[in-house]
Amino acid sequence: MWKDRLSSLVTEFLAGHDPEVIGRTEFLRARFDAGLAWIHHPVGLGGLDAPRELQPLVDGAFDAAGAPGSPPHRNPIGLGLAAPTILRHGTPALRKRLLRPLWTGEEIWCQLFSEPGAGSDLAAVATRAVRQTDGGSGAHTAGWIINGQKVWTSLAHRARWGLLLARTDPDLPKHQGLSYFVCDMTAPGVEVRPLRQLTGDAEFNEVFLTDVRLPDELRLGEIGEGWQVARTTLMNERVVIGGRPVPREGGMIGVLAEAWRNRPDRRTPALHDELLRLWVRAEAVRLTGLLVRQQMVTGDPGPEGSAVKLSYAALTQAVSGLELDLLGVDGLRHDDWSLRRPDRVDMLGRTPGYRYLRARGNSIEGGTSEILRGIIAERLLGLPTEPRTDRNTAWKDLPR
Template sequence: MTDADGRCTGGPLSTGADAERVQEAARAVVAEHDPRRVAAPEFLGACFDAGLSWVHFPEGLGGLGVSRGLQAVADAVLQGAGGPVPFWLNPIGYGMAAPTISEHARSPELARGWLRPLATTEDIWCQLFSEPGAGSDLAGLATSAVRDGDSWVVNGQKVWTSLAHRARWGLLLARSDPDQPKHRGLTYFVLDMTAPGVRTRPLRQMTGQAEFNEVFLDDARIPDEHRLGAVGDGWRVAMTTLMNERSAIGAGSAERGSGTIGDALSLWADRPHRRTPVLRDRLAGLWARAEAQRLTAARARRTATAGSPGPEGSVSKLVAAELNQDVYEFCMDLLGPEGTLYGSYEVRREGGRDADWRGAVQQRFLRSRANTIEGGTSEVLRNILGERVLGLPGEPRTDSGPWKEVPRG
C-alpha cells in the first residue's frame, strides 16, 4: 500500500530511535532551508542530502536505510513546514524511477547522479513502456535495442508517455533479443531524452488536452552503463517499476463523501431544480458504492499494515475506475443541456494533478473514459483478479515461442 504521495508504506518495523532520527533530520532541514523562503529545488535538494527523499533508500542515495513507513514521519515535518509534495512535481521520477534506479543502477555513483536532480525536480522523468502495438500485452513490445560496442542503438515508437516533453530522462523497455520468448528478450535502459534521434510529439486526447506524448526513437544511442539490470532481464526490472505504479493507483479517498462522489454530491446540492426521483436513486446507489469502495480501501490498508496484502487492494483500482465513470455519467445527466457545453478544446500542454488541470465537470466526464484503460485495463484487471487472487487457470497461450514468430497486429 501507499500513502497519499504514492510512496510505499509498511515494510520492516521501525524502532523509536529511527523515528527520532528521521524527525530530527527533518527538523534540521526545515530550520536551515525554510521551505517558505527558499525555492523548491533547493529545499528538495536539502531533503535529499539529509536522506529524507526516500528514507528507506541507502544513505547517500536520498535515504537513511530505515523503514519506509517512516517516510510519513519525515513528510509530516517537511510538508507541515510548507514544503512541496515532491510526488506532484515529478510523479514518474519520485514514484517509479527512483525505486527502479536505487535497486538496479549499475553503480552507486550513477544512481546518485540520477537521483539528486530527480529529487530536486530539476530533472523530470518519464516512462517509455507502452507502444502502439503493445498496450495490455506490454511484454510483446517491438522497440529494438541493438548492441554496438559500448552502447546500444534504439529504434521504435513509444506512446502514452506523460511528461515526455518536459523530461530529461526516460525509463525505457526495449527488445534486445527477438529470438527469445517475449518476456526473456527485453532489456531496461535509462534514455537521455535530449539525445539525437529522440523526438517527442504531443498526443491530443478526446478532452482536447495533451497530457501524453508519442516518442519516436530513430537510431537513438544509449551508453551501456545506462542499462538497468542484466541484458535480457528487463521484464524483471520493469516489475519493480510497475509494482510501484499499481500501488499508487486506487488508494481511495479517506473521507466519506470526498473524492469523485463529492463532485456529484456538490452538484446535486447546487442544482435542486434538476433533481428527479430516478436521479436520486442513482446517486444513492453511487454513494453506497463509493462508501463500500472507501471502506474496502481502508480495510486493504489495514490488512497491508498487518503484513499480508489481501484481495481488497487488487479490487480497488478496478472499482475506482468504473465508479469514476458512473459518477461523471450521473453528473452529466444531472446537468442536462448544460452538460452539452464545454470550456475549451484549445490544446493545453501543462501537465499536473491540480484541480485546475482536471477542469470543468464536462472535461472530467470525458477524461474518465481513460480510467478503465490506463494503468491496466479493466479486462486485464479482471484477469488478474481471476487468475492471481481466485487461482483460475489462464487462457491457452499462442505467444510462448520466440518473440519474432508471435503474430502481431
C-alpha cells in the first residue's frame, strides 16, 4: 500500500517539478517539502512517516528520472550524524530550522567532538561552556560562552553548523558534566585552521573557540545530558563508516587485483598467496557486511557495525601494503607532497603510496580499533569492564 502510494507521489511530484527546468536547490527544497526526502521522518520534516526500508524505492525512482537527490558525500556529517541527532534530541524549532537546508546541502555540517586531550576518551572533553551572566545582576541570561579547542574536524572550513560537545560542569564526573550544542560556525571567535595529515593533505581542521557566544536555543538535550546525545551521534558514525555495500572486488582489493593482472613481471609465488589470502579476507569482510545489513531489520545501528569497521580498516591497511610490496620501486613514486584540502577521500585515485598512508587513518578516525575491540568485547560478548578510576571522580580532579 505504502509502495503504491509512494510511487504515485513521486510520479505526481515529478510531473509538477521538471528537474530539467527547476534549479537543483529549488528542486531539492520542493522534494523535502513534499515529504520525499527522508520518507520515515515526520510530516513537515522531510518525510511522510513512511516505512524506512522503502527509502531505496523513492531514491531509485528519482534517480531513474534523472532528478537530483541529496549528494551524501557533499554533507556526510550533516546527513549521517547531525540529522538523526537533531531528529531525536532537537526542539521543534531547531528541527524545523536545520533539517531542510541540511538535506538540500545548502548548509554543511561538521562535528566538534575530539580534542587534543580527549580522543579515545571522548567524555574527557575540556572545552568549556559557561552560562552567560548579566553584567549587573549576575543572573543567568539565555546564552552560553564557549572556550576550547577541537581537532580532527573535517569540513569545518566549509561548515555552517557544528555538533559541539562541551563541558558545562567540571565538578561532576566526566560523563555527567557535558552538554551538547549546535555551534554556529560563523559566530565571532570561531577560528578554523587546516590540520595536515601524513599524506600531506589537510582533510581535517583544528577549530579554536574563543569566547564564542551561542544562544541557549542551540542546545540539544538537557544541560548535563550531553553524553547521552553524543551517543546517538557516535552510533550513527560507525554505521556511516563501515556499512556501505560493495560488490566483489569493490574497493581497494579490486585495485590490487587489477595491479596483479597488469603486472606479470612483478609476480612471485609468495605475493600470489598473500594476494589470495587478502582476496578471501575481502570477501569475508564484504559478506559479513551483507549479513549485518540483512540482520539490521529496523535500520538501527548496533555494535556489529563496530566489528565491520574494525575488519574493514585492517583489511584496507593490509591490501594497500601488499600493493606496495607488489609494485616494488614503482610503488615508491608519489605524485605530490604539497598541501591539498580535499573535500573527500578518494582511495582509488592518486598513488599506491597515498592509499597506503591514508589507510593508516582507517583504524584511528571515527573510533580507534582499540576502542572498537572494547565495544565488541563488552557489548557483544558481555565480558566484564576493567576496574575504572575515572567514572566517579570530578572531571577537574582527573590526572591528565
